[in-house]
Amino acid sequence: MTRGDNAEILAQLYDRLHREFGRLAPVIIQVYAEEVGGLRLTFPDLQTLYRTERNRRIRVEFDGANTEELAIKYRLKKRQVRRIVQET
The missing domain is CATH 1.10.10 (Arc Repressor Mutant, subunit A)
Structure with missing residues (x-):
């Protein structure tokens, strides 16, 4: 997966969080970035x-x-x- 792929996935994630959680989306993303920023994570299905x-x-x-x-x-x-x- 390239950086470009990551950027697209993150944009999609942000859009979905914004649709589902409204103004809380930036807060959710900030918490994730503060807690796991810089780490390479794999999420289970x-x-x-x-x-x-x-x-x-x-x-x-x-x-x-x-x-x-x-x-x-x-x-x-x-x-x-x-x-x-x-x-x-």
Whole structure:
């Protein structure tokens, strides 16, 4: 990705932030720049974010005896629920 690509992506991001958050867009961008300015970041895709949050919820809701209930609730196999709960 070239600097020109980055500039275009940042312009698109600014436009979207401005549409969705109005006058807060410059503040949001300023906070990001202050916190991570100069760093090269890679953002996870939405699927990864959703999976991470789902797994966190499963760990919180797990009580030791509700593997099947969680599997049904989150549309997973019981084996997947056990694997998620064992991850730390």
